[in-house]
Amino acid sequence: MIRKLASYIGEFKKASILTPLFIILEAICEVIIPFLMAAIIDNGINNSDMGYIAKIGVLMLVISMLSLFCGALAAKYGANASAGFARNLRSAMFENIQEFSFENIDKFSTAGLVTRLTTDITNVQNAYQMILRMCVRAPLMLVFAMIMSVLINKTLSLVFLGAIIFLGTVLFFIMTNVHPKFMSVFKKYDDLNASVQENLTGIRTVKSAVREDFEINKFKKASLNVKNKFVDAEKILVLNAPVMQFTMYTCILLLSWLGAKMIVSDTMTTGQLMSLFTYATQILMSLMMISMVFVMITMAKSSADRIFEVLEEKSTITNPKNPIKEVKDGSIVFENVDFSYAGDENKLNLQNVNLEIKSGETIGILGGTGSAKSTLVQLIPRLYDVTAGSIKVGGVDVRDYDTESLRNEVSMVLQKNVLFSGTIKENLRWGDKNATDEEIIDACKKSCADEFIETFPDGYDTYIEQGGTNVSGGQKQRLCIARALLKKPKILILDDSTSAVDTKTDAIIRDALKNDISSTTKIIIAQRISSIEDSDKIIVLDDGKIDAIGTHDELKANNSIYREVYESQMKGADDNE
Template identity: 50%
Template sequence: MKEYKKYAWLALICIGVEVVLEIMVPKLMADLIDIGVTNSDVPYIINKGIQMAVCAVAALILGVGSARFSALAGQGLGANIRKAEYEKLQSYSFSNIDHFSVSSLVTRLTSDVTNIQNAVSTGMRPFGRSPVMLIFATTLAFQINSTLALVFLVALPVLAVLLIIIIINVGPRYGRMQGAVDLVNRCIEENLTAVRVVKSYVRGDYEIEKFRNVNDNLKNESDKAFGIAVLNMPAMQFVMYSTILGILLIGGRLINSGQMMIGQLTSFLSYVLLILNSLMMMSNVFLLMTRSLASAERIMKVIDEPIDITDENAKDIEVKKGEIEFNHVWFKYKDTAKEYVLSDVSFHINAGQTVGIIGQTGSSKTTLIQLIPRLYDATKGEIKIDGINVKEYPVRHLRDAISVVLQKNTLFSGSLIDNLRWGDENATLDEIKEACSIACVDEFIDRLPGGLDAEMGQEGVNVSGGQKQRICIARAILKKPKVLILDDSTSAVDTATEGKIRNALAKKLPDMTKIIIAQRISSVCHADQIIIMDGGRVDAIGTHESLLRTNKIYQEIYESQKEGADL
């Protein structure tokens, strides 16, 4: 809020002065009736009338100013919260992101922030008006008739108790309502992401029913929350009208006994309405704050999430060669998990080597390579690059030196060349063409409308799976990394094209350490060494020939793929 604090103060000043001017009007009106009208003093009536008009116009101008400054403060606060949240998300590790669902993070960046900025934009005015109006109006009411003002001593505690009961009950409901919004967003996100699967399996009716359930859940939670919140108005009206009836009853008797004038009672009733109106506004502010606090709590969980991968032990060093060593590494995703995903993993990769990693599905191959660029941190053991623990490298430098092409290929909205420049935003056209040549992207660029300037669409819907994989490989090569990791990233590419990519990597990037995770033995058989993973452990390390002679798992994979090829 610091950047927009001046607007908040200006809004509060405008509101404060506006309230004082509004409070002056009933006082002027009382004098106009009791002195001007009673004595038929026309000049006095005109003078007081002009003063009332000036106060009203000035209050109007200040009201417009306060609304503008409140909006600037609220919208600015919302923008800064979104920025802070989004920046924090960029520093999250994979394990941090695992603590939240994507739909929940979207809600916390949008709906929850909107609740807070609305609380400021629309709540600033009643927040500023209520206390000032309450204090000044109550003071003037006591000045007019202290006996009549004692009615407030009964009304205010009753109102306070009613408001406290409402707020205590509505607070948790708002939190559950925002959780229901998360579920709706998740349902929509899943359906739109997997729309091709939904249509190919003709599951539209099932998705409609699923959405109806979460939508009804949101409606029910909203009904419960707002059903309690709207009790605020009846409670206020009950107290307000009861107070007015009491004042009219007592005031009438005072007028009959000559202890009070009609103008004083009229003025007093005006102040009563101002006081009760201020209390009503204050109660609305409490409801706004209750809802915004529920949203703020959800937002602060994102902002206060402790980052588990930091540069705490980092030194000013960079990866020079790309030599990798795993030294008795153990890993599990959660500290509370009973079993380790990786158990006592040790191996050594020389700089410039090509290493294949193969194993059955679920043998933790992907988890293994995610530890190298510190997408996760090892639970026990040590991972070294160039003989230095990965935790001693600044995270930014470490990940700059390691390119990972993950199993799930991701392209962004924009042109093909924009996607390639994610690898190096300053890459020249020649460098881009060279990377495309190595990854065999040049084979289909000419067929795309616009070539390098072709639009990819969201998540690369305009290209096939194999083309998307090759684009991602070219993007990774453009980083000019010391270590290139291909995580089953040629699975959608035919064997001939895969062979071209492999040969180009070996010839044109001989000094780059290359780690290839694959399901096909043909993808790794030419590697300098092959690591066999089984159940989160290293079962064997060797060349294609040695493993084919000695390792049972490798032999089984080889035979099954050979049989498939023969068929």
């Protein structure tokens, strides 16, 4: 995992190398200063040698300025390297997510992916900066200060050795016990983000249903879970500070007591004791920095595991070795197709589907909720792969096509219509980025979108808010149909895409599709019989199986499900008159 993540340092390798180099120089400078201070006390002050004091004082000042300069450069390069590393990681994750199949997307929650792209990346970024700076500085300061302490007095240096062993044991205990708790924390973060995302996405529904109190309580519960998990982790982490303080003050007391005895017995000078106090502070501060790094790395490891999971996820849908890049026509054949979202042959969502659709035909699909209507059509552009059997488009198995080429010829308006922030033109050009204004207007006329677009002050340059919140459901559907038409596909799939428009507009759209794109195969999923009664064939689905196939008149006469839906809708129409 570490090697994989390190590969994303990329162009920031230079900054990643320069940072520890400047840290090394800074550490060397800081270790020399106490040694010079001892020399001033023992050789300058005790001998009243002002010339010596001035000379060493100037040298100390120069070394201090050099230390400051190296520290500033280390901070600059460290920040650059960690921020760049985070950028590369975030970009790599986002790019990999774009390659995910619907099956991969189903595996990760949206909130979970957002947390990984934000909180987890930030944790890894902070940890990387600490690794470049503190992980280099703290051990070096520890080693250098220990060497200088041994050179000054071997006996007193044993005090530091004992402190290092004691603190190392405590830090190991903290790290091994906190890691699993932080893993649990980030899972609760996913739940918290999911609560916020769901609320903001459906804020209009929340307000219209007066469910603010319910949503507030749900958020409080998710927030409380995060807080409780953090408290569990912090209960162990809080041991770090008091243990560190205890060790530091114990070292100072031992140094003071033992050092005073040595000065009295003339086995140590005052300057040496003063420098030992400074080295003691450096050693203990180094240990404190190491403990902070351990805490940060513990958190970052949990985040890194989650990031690595996304980076290593491979799309379940891939191109064959020599993919076919041209779709001959819009004919579709289902041969003994079974499909399961769980990939379990015992839990099939579609069973034994056999179906033949000729190029240019208009096919209607009708069925109750959960009958797998959307599932059936999502297999055509290979948004999912069949569990068993095969689907052929243009006489070729969809698994033999180049995925991008296939999907460019299959234009699909999903059940949940999505518009992105930007102008109407920008949204429509998702269908064809090179579409001219004339082509955009023509597509909008076919989908009856031009009616309302022309009423906007800015027309086709009207800005659409994220999610299309400033247009109605029916307007959103018509814009999505226009976007699909701009692709000029061989197959057009409308998944209940006219449910929010009135029957008159629905009829106009169907008439335009029939006359203007007659060579395109059209598959229309609808709840209204009127939306599909003119289809060449109508498929009735029931519980993942094809219950019947026929024309409107044939199904009305011979199929109980179709007839029941038809009569209930006709009765409703009669009651409204």
